[in-house]
Amino acid sequence: MPWNDKFECMPVEKLNKLQIKYLKETVAWVCERVPFYRQRFEKIGITAADIKHTEDIAKLPFTVKNDLRDNYPFGLCAVPMEEVCRIHASSGTTGKPITGPYTIEDLNQWSECMARNFWAAGIRKEDIFQNAYGYGLFTGGLGFHQGANKIGCAVVPTSSGLTERQIMLMKDFGTTALGSTPSYALTIAEQAESMKIDVRKLPLRVGVFGAEPWTVAMRKEIEERLGIKAMEAFGLTELSGPGIAFDCEAQDGLHINEDHFLAEIVDPATLEPLPLGEQGELVLTSLQRRAMPMLRYRTKDITRLRREKCACGRTLIKMNKISGRSDDMLIISGVNVFPSQIESLLLDIEEVEPQYMLIVRKKGYLDHLIVKVESKKEIYDAGPQKRTEIENKIKGHIKSTMGVGVEVNLLEPKLLTRSEGKAKRVIDERPKN
Ligand code: AMP
Ligand code: ZN
Secondary structure: OOOOHHHHOOOHHHHHHHHHHHHHHHHHHHHHHOHHHHHHHHHHOOOHHHOOOHHHHHHOOOEOHHHHHHOOOOOOOOOOHHHEEEEEEEOOOOOOOEEEEEEHHHHHHHHHHHHHHHHHOOOOOOOEEEEOOOOOOOHHHHHHHHHHHHHOOEEEOOOOOOHHHHHHHHHHHOOOEEEEOHHHHHHHHHHHHHOOOOHHHOOOOEEEEEOOOOOHHHHHHHHHHHOOEEEEEEEEHHHOEEEEEEEOOOOOOEEEOOOOEEEEEEOOOOOOEOOOOOOEEEEEEEOOOOOOOOOOEEEEEEEOEEOOOOOOOOOOOEEOOOOEEHHHOEEEOOEEEOHHHHHHHHOOOOOEEEEEEEEEEEEOOEEEEEEEEEEOHHHHHOOHHHHHHHHHHHHHHHHHHHOOOOEEEEEOOOOOOOOOOOOOOEEEOOOOO
């Protein structure tokens, strides 16, 4: 049984009507309160009355990260500050951060979405949930914290980092559920191994991981190394944070909280909406938020949507695991390559650790990809000949499956910096033009 079967199992037609109602309200709300939206809508002559079907959303302009930066800090805020009770921010890599203000009701709704996420992961009141997402401006820490509170389980707010202490507390408290980025879960697994603690023998049984792309192969790796079920959370600051979409027990795509978010897939090049089932960029519209509603936000995340009967009974549409971000896509010898595809292939190779780094350089007119991956200790210790053999094996595996030639450097174990939050796995050294 889901957390909130009224909404999670609502017949699709009814859900659709609800979305239209909320969408109209959101459009009217921002038109009245946010000059940025009002001016844009006036320019194209659109009002809430023009929204009759969910497809009519395509009449509205997109919102992009730069719109948030241009209106930093509160230009897109639709309520007076006295109604705002929390402000998160996401720094991104360059420029000003983007802000996320919430009313108390926005926070309640976010907790509701996160509670659905936790519940679907099998977390209950009796659980001890260690929250190793970073607390602070990042939505991960507090987002998970609130959701866990709503479920009523015991929250241990460790935040990320201090890995040895995480493991000590996990053991001493009898933690049963963990929240962190997938890459940090791996860091925890590795640290526990070096402390000679077998996490698989501890009470830990489930993790809710998100905030960065990870492959199914990585999920399996984490499940094996920690002896748990690895469930997923998806979200972004611009649309409130984690809890937008979540794994159910089927672990086959993430259900989107459709009574809160309307999802579309567009072609990232032409920006035309794509038919259901096709892969493209995920565009999200918030349906119930009040402090900073978002209309047609281009997430840059690449996925596909599936409307299908799920074994769990939820009717909420599903999105596939994110395969990458359109801005992380590399073009190597004319082939589109997502870092996640390389991750999957590396995890097929038993002689390496799941710790890697991709470096993109320019070689003449062409892009050149260097895959640096840590070797298992016994392989590294076996000497240079063995290492070359494994490098060639990896090169061959990538070439035969993806058709791209890459350079492979097998590294000494433990050489790469371990992640405590979102892993940085791609270094782009191509000249910026
Ligand atoms: P932030 O706003 O800093 O939390 O970053 C949001 C971004 O993190 C999203 O747009 C995605 O690119 C990424 N992200 C979050 N959750 C996931 C997930 N489960 N799988 C893949 N990427 C994710
Ligand atoms: Zn399901």
